[in-house]
Every structure is written in structure tokens, then in C-alpha cells.
Amino acid sequence: MSDQPGLLEIIGTAGARPAPGSSDVVVEATDVHKWFGRNEVLKGVSLTVRRGEVVVICGPSGSGKTTFIRCINHLEKIQAGRILVNGHTIGYRERDGKLIEDRDASIARQRREIGMVFQRFNLFPHQTALGNIIEAPVHVLGIPEEEAKTMGRALLARVGLGTKEAAYPAQLSGGQQQRVAIARALAMKPSLMLFDEPTSALDPEMIGEVLAVMKELAAEGMTMILVSHEMGFAREVATRVVMMDEGQIVEVAPPGEFFSHPTSERTRAFLSKIL
């Protein structure tokens, strides 16, 4: 596999340097609060993620992990605090010191640079694997179809699905679908990838093939935030591990520290349950 071009080489963002003068902070979340009705789900979450980092978020069920990463591409609104992605408040504009929700088109434009991979894949069932991948490049970015197909085929080959371009999602295994979903997100040339439990809907024997793709992506320098309970992956690949509980971040540390000397009692309790 090593003689193949890297995933980021295929999409043409390998080694892309941020514009001079821009910081290397990709995500900056500050004191984010989120309510579902009267239920406060995020209670002041702050997190800064730098270019090339791989941040793994774990924590008990219902602690707000999914909600938090959905806020990062504005699939959820927030009620207080702010989230900057590549220096721009995502989903909101500032006017007279107040945040106003952006228009649909500008939110859509901001989302182009953020790839998202879902627990349940969410591939478009009416389109083939290749069709899924080229859909947004062609219809959102306006890339010519042939060019998009060339890139899409290269991506499929790179995630080990070179022979499956004409297959519909229903004809693919879970692991294959999730690899297509990763390729689909990458085809938009994102500078940030979000993963919400990308392997937790998979049979055990398929988890490895998806994690392998994610490992390569991390090794090539993609900035990634993922919610996952794959502690082996976190230990090996993460630059930092985040522990969330009851809508708050209770611990952030590099994996070595996180696993060997967790400072918070809740982290210790959580780790003892899942390790």
C-alpha cells in the first residue's frame, strides 16, 4: 500500500500550508452551552484543536459527545459561547457584540471544509459508491464530473474498494460503507474531519479495516476529532484524549498520561469500566 499515493495527495491537500499569517488553530470552542429544551446538554465546553492533531473524545453515554462534535459543523445550534473553525465563527455572525445565525448558504459554504463521518454511515442509498463520492464535489464545488470521478476512483482504490465503484450501499458491508463514507467526506478536500463513533455500528471483524483508513489519514496529517471508545486507537494515534461527562470536559491529556495517570476520579471510573 505504501507505493500508492496518500489520501491527502489524491485530494490535493497534502502538505498544504495554511495561508501565511493564519494561525494553526483549526477549532477553537469557548464556553459552549447547549440546551435541548430545558435539558442543558453542554455546560461550558472549551477545546482548542491545532492543525494535524487527532483528538479522541470519550465518556459515558449521554455525556454530550455527539452533540459537541455536531456543534462543530453547526448541525446543532448553540445557545452560548462560540466555536471558531479556521478562524470563523461557525454558523454565526457577530453583529453589535451579538451572535446572529448565518444564512443557509454561508453555513453550507463553511461546512465544505469540515468532513463528517457518522455512526450509521448515512450513505445515499440511491447512488453508487462512486456516485456518493462525486455528488458534492460536482454539485457543490462545481468540479467537472470526469475530474471528480478520477479522484473518486483513486480514493476508492486507496481505501481498498477499487472494485466496488458501481456497488450500491445496500450491496456493501458495514465496513465497506463506512470506508466509502470517509472517501465521500475527503472528496470535499476538508481541512478538518469529524467522526462520531465511526466503528460502533460495525461487526468486530470490520472495525480494523475502518480504523486502518483513519490511521493513514492521521499519519498524513489530517486534523481529526473523533468520538470513539476504541482506546487502542486512541493510545496509538491520538495526540490528545478528552474525557466528557455530564456535558463538561473533565480531562484532557496526551494518551500516555490519560491512560496511565488520569487525574479525574470520573476518568478513572470510566476507564476501569471500558478497559
Place this chain on the structure above:
Amino acid sequence: MAVGGWRVLATLPLAALMLAGCSGSGSYIYDWSIFVDAVVRPDGLILTGVWLTLIISVVAQMIGVLLGVFSALGRTARLLPLRVLAGLYVWLFRGTPLLVQLTFFFFGLSVAKIYTWPPIELFGLSISGEIQAGVFALGVNEGAYMSEIVRAGILAVDRGQLEAARSLGMTYRLAMLRVVLPQAARVIIPPLGNEFNNMLKTTSLLVVLGNVPELYVTFSRKNGSGPTSFHPFELFLAAAVWYLLLTTIWSLAQARIERRLSQGDRRDEDRGLLDRLLGTGGKPDARTRGVR
């Protein structure tokens, strides 16, 4: 033109009129040669009627689908006025009789000189105001029903699809157009087929507008003219046969379309022709098996 229409409207209790024509000689005697003739040797008027029925149905159904899609989207819109407008439309047109809508749009508007439905030249053909008004009323009425069908189709698409589309940078509109509606189509097509079947026959209501050489109108005109004087029931039965032919052809077309749409999910096995039309297959449809 509108005045002529009024006259037809005034004579509406057709059955009474027709029976009046054949009373006096005691009981009604069926002359089946009239029926057979109208079925086997259709004249130009009948064939025109068949075509016109088909064309009116197709155009009205297309208007209905478009209005249905727009009003279904309107009812899920973020802006309150849009939701109210779409809701009002569906409420009004599903809640009032088509017959009232037809007569209002044609006679009601033209007598008040609000819109007099002048003929339109299209592809070298002159399209009468009656046909225009008829297509318009049928389409607008149908749109209200399609709205519900489209809405159910949209709701049947998993939320994750819209989210995936949006997270790829699609605007709401593009996501609807490229991702949600194509999937909703699978759910929409079967009831849409039903609606069109209905539409083929509902065109017969255009009889109230008078001057539309649609199938039913053509046959009701034949009654009392020439050798076929006052044999309305043979003629209407013949008309029924022609409608049946149209709806049968449509049923077969619909089965084909649905089969193509369900490619990839193996629930719909090959069904024979008779089975598709009459359900003679013996085994319950795979889709409803276990539901009852």
C-alpha cells in the same frame, strides 16, 4: 363561449334528460350494436376524445406534482408565511368539491371578466379556454392531494440523509433536490400512480364546462345525434371501456416503473401480468406480508 357553457350547465341533470328521450316506449331496450360499434370501430371523435383525455390528464397531473412538491416543501419551511400559505392551499382545495372549483375557475372568473380564458395557440393548435380552465382546475386540485403524498414521502427519508448532505456543504435546497426528493420518490410513486389513474377518469367532470371534446363529453354528445338517438347507456358503457383501456395501460406502465425503482431491494419479485393487474398471484404482496 361562456354563455354557451351556461346553457350546458343548465341542462346538467343529464340522466333525466336522457331518460326523457327514451320514455314513452315503455322499458329501455339495449341496442348492443351501438356499444360494440363505439368500442371496436371508434370514429375520429372518439379517438380525439381518447387523446384529449390522456393529454389533459398528463398535463394536469404534472401541474399537480409540481404544486404538490412546492407546497410540501412550503409546509416544512422555516418561514411562517410560507407554511401558512401552503397549509391554506391544501386545506382549501382538498376541502371543497372539484366540481365547484371547475365551475368557479371557468364560469366564475369569466362572467366577472376577471379572466376570460382566451384561446391559446400552441404548436399550431388552438387550445380553448374550457380546456385551459379544466386543466388548471384539475391540476390545482390534484396538487393539494399530491402535497400530502409528497410530504409523507419526505418524512419517510431518514433524517441522517439530510444531515449527511448538509455536512457535505449542500444548501437546504440542493440537499432536498439531490438527496431527499429522489429517495422520497420511491415512496411517492405508488400513490402517484393511483392519483393518475383517478385523474384519467376525473377528466370526465369537464363535461360541466361544455365545449371540451374529452372522452365522456364526446360520448354524451353522441347521444341523441344521428342513428344513435337516445341510447345513452350503450354509449356510456362504451366510454367506460375506453377509460378502462387507458387505466389498464397505465397499470402496466406503473408496475414497470415501480419495478425499476425497487431495483436493489429484492422484496419485489417478478410478478406476472395478470397478477399485477388483478392480484391473482395467490401469495400476498411481499411488502404487506406480516403487516396484517
